Structure formats: C-alpha cells, structure tokens
Amino acid sequence: MRVGLVLGEVWSGLRRNLSVVISVVLVTFVSLTFVGAAILMQLQVQQMKAFWYDRAQVAIYLCTDFDQSATCSGDDVTPEQITAIEEALNSPTLQPYISEYFFVDHDEAYTEFTEQFAGNPIVDITTPEQLNQTFWLKLEDPSRSAIIQETFTGIPGVQSVTDQRSLLDRIFLFLGVASYTAIAIAGLMLVAAMLLISTTIRLSAFSRRREIGIMRLVGASNRFIQTPFILEGIISALIGAVLAGVASVAVVKFFVQDYLVVNLPFTSYVTVEQSLIVPPILVGIGVVLSAIAAKIAISRYLRV
Template sequence: MRVGLVLGEVWSGLRRNMSVVISVILVTFVSLTFVGAAIIMQLQVQQMKTFWYDRAQVAVYLCTNSEQSQTCSGKDADKEQIAAVEAALKSDELKPFIDDFFFMTHDQAYKEFTKQFKGNPIVDITKPEQLNQTFWIKLKDPSKSEIIQEAFSGIPGVQSVVDQRSLLDRIFLFLGVASYTAIAIAGLMLVAAMLLISTTIRLSAFSRRREIGIMRLVGASNRFIQTPFILEGVIAALIGAVLAGGASVAIVKFFVQDFLAKEVPFTSYITVDQSLIVPPILILVGAILSSIAAKIAITRYLRV
C-alpha cells in the first residue's frame, strides 16, 4: 500500500468536506469533554473520600435538658455519667481502637456553633445549654466505628452515637450520581459523534464515487479503498479528543485549583499532575470509536 497516495486521498477528503469535518471535531470535543469531566469527578470523589474518611470522627452526644428517651431523663448528663463515658473510652477494651478523644462542653459547642452559623438568625435563638456536650473520638481505623457505637448505645446519659462517615456517605453518593449522569450524557453525545462520523464518511465516499469505481476496476483491494476514509474519521475525532483533553486539564487548573481550592480550602483537591491521565484516555476512546464508526460506514457503503 502506497502511504503517500493514501495520505493524499485523506487530505483531499478532509478538504472537500471541511464543514462536516469541523462538525465532527466539535461534537467529539464536547462529548469527550463530558467524559473527561466525569473522570475528573470520579478522581475528585476518591480524593475527598481518602481525605475525609481518614479524618472522620465518632461523636458521642450526651443528653440535654430537652431530651426525653430511654437513656435521657430530660436533664443534662450528670458528672457521674460523663465520667463513666470517659472511663469507658480509657478502658483496656476500647483503648486499642482509639487514637485520641476530647470532650466538648456546652460553651465550647456554642462557640463552634456561632462560628459555623455566623450571620444566621438561628444563632440568636439558640442557647449554649441546648447544644449537646460531646465526646469526639478519633479512631485508629475509622472503619471500626461500630465498636464505639455498640459500646455506648443504650448507656445512661448518652443521647446518640454518630459516625461522621455515615454523613459523608450521603454526600459522596450524590457526587457519584452526578458523575454517572455526566457519563450518561457523554455516552449519548458519543453516539451522536459516531453517527456524525459515519455520515461524514458516507458523504466523502459519495463525492468520490467515480474514483472508487475506477479503483475497483483496476483491482484495488477493499483495504486500500477503505483506509483513507477511516483515517479521515479518525483524524477529525483525534483533533476533537486532543481539544477535550486540553479542556479537561484546564478545568482542573483554572476551576479546581485556582478557584475551588481558594474559595473552599478545607478539603483536598486533585492536582494538574493527577489530571494528566485524562487526555490519553480521551484520545484512546476517540480513536477507537471513530475507527469503528468509519469502518462500519465505509464497509456498508462499498457493499451497495
């Protein structure tokens, strides 16, 4: 197969159908940008999981004077009940699982509350005694929080035991759904891109039907005839994939690092270096899908 002749045919096809080729580039760019965004979201979710799960604590909330339950009698946990919880945390049974813990009083809880809800009218109607006194427990292995929950559930003076990981799970579930939604949208757009590539190849083949007929008459193989058309689709898609890869890295650089990391600094974000895995994936996806679409389109056309 003469490479120069094939490349000449490819350039001729791209030039003849420039408007359609640009459409393929744009559709591929947009669809693969969605794929890149979905990959970035998954990387970010994993980054945040690692960051927050390692820092997640278990909170043992003590009774307040407004709580009535089996373990709370409508008054604050007394000194004996607080001492009993602290003694249990220091016991030989629980000590191997606990990295550290500290006790937060009503006043300390109220101070944190006013910082968190500064400017919110709820601060004006909330009193320190309405907020739980709390033992905050950092575990050596956060996945073993059920040990603490079992140890203090049903203990007099303890209102509830809450693992922060359970709260984080809800947030990460939402983020996961959002990323899968982006993947679904990207999938639909990739289908549209494949259909457009197929249409482009058919138009290119139709515009060169006389040349194809001559090549058949002189005994050119199907492979020789098909290759330029397949390369046309692949080249157009690869340009879109490269643009999408650049856009994905730019999202991490300018939106995640330069904006989010400064505006919301209390969590961990993926870096530009971590995002460099995305462009090769997008280029590979673009090359595979475009070659498949082009191959199917030109094969069906040549059968007619």
C-alpha cells in the same frame, strides 16, 4: 501504498465536508468532555475518601435540657454521667480501639457554632445550652466504629452516637451516582458521534464515487480505498478528543486548583498532575470508536 496520495485524499475529503467535520469535532468534544468529567469525579471521590476516612471521627452527643428520649429526660447530662462515659473510654476494653478523644462542652460548642455560621441569623436565636456537649473520638481503625456505637448507644446521658463515615458514604454515593450519570450521558453522545462519523464517511465516499470507481478499475485494493476515509473519521474525532482533554485539564487547573482550593480548603482535591491521565484516555477512546465507525461505514458502502 503511497502515503502522499492517501494524505491528499484525506485532505480533500476533510475540505469537501468541512461543515460535517466540524459537527463531528463538536459532538466528539462534548461527549468526551462528559467522559473526562466522569473520570475526574471518580478521581475526586477517591481523593476525598483517602483524605476524610482517615480523619473521620465518632461523635458521642450528650443530652441537653431540650432532649426527650429513652436516655434523655429533658435534663442536661450530669457530671456523674460524663465521668462514667470518660471512664468507659479509658477502660482497657476500649483503649485498643481509640487513638485519641477530646471533650467539647456547651461554651466550646457555641464558640465553634458561631464561627461556622457567622453572619447567619440562626446564631442570634441559639444559646450554648441548646448545643450538645460531645465526646469526639478518633479510632485506630475507623471501620471498627460499631464497637463504640454498641457500647454507648442507649446509656444514660447519651443522646446519640454518630459515625462520620456514614455521612461521608452518603456524599460519596451522591458523587458516584453523578459520575455514573455523566458516563451514561457520555455513552449516548458517543453513539451519536459514531453515527455522525459514519454518515460523514458515507457522504464523503458518495461525493467521490467517480474517483472510487476509477481506483477500482485500475485494480486498487479495498484497503487502499478505505484508508483515506478511515483517517478522515479518526482525524475529526482526534481533534474533538484533544479539545476535550485540554478542557478537562483546564477545569482542574482553573476551577479546582485556582478556585476551590483557595476558597474551600477543607478537603483534598484532584491535582493537575492527576488529571493528566485523562487526555490520553479520551484520545484513545476517540480514535478507537471513530476508526470502528469509519471502518463499518466505508466497508458497507463499498459493498453496495
């Protein structure tokens, strides 16, 4: 097979159907960008899980004057109740599960609250007595938080026991659903891209039906005839895939690293180095799907 002749046919096909080729590039770019976004979101979820699960704490919120429940009778937790809780935390039964703990009283909780909500009108109507005194626990094994919850739930002076991991799980579930939604949208867009590639190949073949007829008369094989058309589809999709890969890395570089890391430095974010795995995946998906679509389209056309 003469490579020069094949490449010449490829260039001719791309030039004749330039507007359709641009459409293929754009559809492939958009669809694979969604795929790249889904991959990046999964990477971000895993990054955040690794960062936060090790830092997740269990909070034992104590009663205030404003709580009414089975363990809170509308009175602030007493010093005796606080001492009893602290003795339980230091007991031989719980010590193997607790890495460290610290106590936050009303004034400390109010200081943190005012710093967190600085400039918010809620600060003006909140008093220290309204905020729970809290024992914050870091566990040796965060997955064993049920032991702490079972021990302190329902005892006098304790309003509630909260495992931050449960809150994190909700956030990660939402991010996971968002990434799967992006994958679903990307799947629909990829189907559209494959159909567009198929249509492009059939149009290109139809516009060159005389050349195809001549090649058949001189004994050219189906493989020789099909190769330029398949390469046209691959090249069109490859351009879109490369653009999608560049866009994915650019989002991580300029939005995540240059903006989120600077303005919201409370968690760990996916890095540019980690995002570099996305372009090869997108290129692989684009090349494989376009080759399949082009192969099916030209094979069906040549059988007509």
